[in-house]
Amino acid sequence: MLDYDYTRNAIRSRAEMNDWHARHGEPVLEPELPIIDAHHHIWTHPGREYSAEDMLANANLGHNIVATVFIEGSSQHLSDGPVELRPTGETGFVVRNVSCLPEKGDRIAAAIVGHADLRLGKGLAPVLDAHIALAGGRFRGIRQHLRWDASGIGMFGRADPAHLAADAAFRAGFSLLASRQLSFDAWAFHHQLDEIADLARAFPDTTVIVNHVGGPLGVGPYSNRRNEIFLEWREGIKALAGCPNVAMKLGGLGMLYYGFGFHRRDTPPNSLDLASAWRPYVMTCIDCFGVGRCMFESNFPVDGQSTSYLVLWNAFKRITKDFTAEEKLDLYCRSAASAYKITSTKF
Numbered sequence: 001m002l003d004y005d006y007t008r009n010a011i012r013s014r015a016e017m018n019d020w021h022a023r024h025g026e027p028v029l030e031p032e033l034p035i036i037d038a039h040h041h042i043w044t045h046p047g048r049e050y051s052a053e054d055m056l057a058n059a060n061l062g063h064n065i066v067a068t069v070f071i072e073g074s075s076q077h078l079s080d081g082p083v084e085l086r087p088t089g090e091t092g093f094v095v096r097n098v099s100c101l102p103e104k105g106d107r108i109a110a111a112i113v114g115h116a117d118l119r120l121g122k123g124l125a126p127v128l129d130a131h132i133a134l135a136g137g138r139f140r141g142i143r144q145h146l147r148w149d150a151s152g153i154g155m156f157g158r159a160d161p162a163h164l165a166a167d168a169a170f171r172a173g174f175s176l177l178a179s180r181q182l183s184f185d186a187w188a189f190h191h192q193l194d195e196i197a198d199l200a201r202a203f204p205d206t207t208v209i210v211n212h213v214g215g216p217l218g219v220g221p222y223s224n225r226r227n228e229i230f231l232e233w234r235e236g237i238k239a240l241a242g243c244p245n246v247a248m249k250l251g252g253l254g255m256l257y258y259g260f261g262f263h264r265r266d267t268p269p270n271s272l273d274l275a276s277a278w279r280p281y282v283m284t285c286i287d288c289f290g291v292g293r294c295m296f297e298s299n300f301p302v303d304g305q306s307t308s309y310l311v312l313w314n315a316f317k318r319i320t321k322d323f324t325a326e327e328k329l330d331l332y333c334r335s336a337a338s339a340y341k342i343t344s345t346k347f
Contacts, residue, residue: 012305013047024270024308024311025310026310029317033064034329035066035333036067036110036337037068038297038335039212039252040301042109052101055300056102056108061309065107068108069140069336076089076092084117084120085130087127087131088114088130091114091134095134095135109138112140118142118170119167119170128177140182142184143185143187143211145160147187148163149189149220153189163195165198165199166199178203178206183339184207189217190216190232191217191232197243210240210249211297212253212297213237214237215257216258217229217257218259247339248288251298251299253306254274254306260306263305269307271314275318278315283319295339296332298312
């Protein structure tokens with residue numbers, strides 16, 4: 001029996017989450033280490049609002065956040081006009097909100113990844129061009145959710161089919177990304193990693209950036225099977241790492257899909273607890289992909305269900321405490337800067 005509806009992956013309102021975070025604090029570890037937060041959202045979902053101002057406030061908590069990457073979150077799509085162009089409303093919304101931030105606010109959403117339906121095939125071209133025009137030089141790629149599970153986890157009521165990455169129309173649209181130097185953010189679950197690998201091999205000139213360590217599920221039918229699922233996930237990660245055009249995001253482990261259960265605690269976990277739970281996944285990805293193809297992400301505000309922004313980065317820094325200074329620069333900055341073509345900051 002699930003303790004709430006995991007198909008939505010949310011349990012606290014914004015206010016409740018902030019109050020919970022306030023129950024535990026820590027000093028910032030390695031405050032000088034430059035960080036590009038490779039994945040966060042800005043949205044207006046009722047009760048879960050997270051604005052550009054909220055992101056800037058988190059970036060100013062003490063970690064050295066030098067730039068961030070905005071990832072689409074199905075918010076502020078246009079309400080009228082051609083259906084295929086409606087997701088461009090989100091890109092315009094983000095740009096407008098970031099432009100209103102105070103000094104140094106331009107590091108927020110230094111790169112933007114929007115949404116489009118790649119099943120438009122060749123008809124995708126005007127959608128991509130509209131995103132690019134709206135983003136003022138910040139547009140870097142597309143994310144269309146690939147995640148699918150027979151249990152319904154993560155589907156949010158969508159009717160998208162299984163095996164979307166193999167769909168001929170989807171691939172026709174995907175083929176337009178490389179000519180515009182756009183990447184693809186892939187959000188799928190652990191049992192779909194072979195589908196991402198097949199897609200990446202078919203389009204070697206397009207960078208594919210896998211979200212949230214590849215989605216090792218731990219709830220619903222995957223509950224109480226952590227060791228079994230880890231081994232299955234690890235084999236998928238090894239195979240995926242064989243595609244040189246694939247990069248991996250280290251994060252998303254605070255999502256409730258993964259079954260760590262930190263959200264059930266009266267007091268949020270400390271960074272030692274998080275590092276202990278997350279280390280096997282982070283280290284497996286780094287071992288397979290190398291530091292040059294791995295980048296850390298906050299996945300905020302979603303990962304806020306398990307920890308605060310400050311403590312999340314402390315946990316990552318504990319995992320990498322024995323890495324060299326150069327390796328840390330790759331993991332925390334240079335890999336994301338390369339994947340998302342961020343040149344606005346020095347590190």
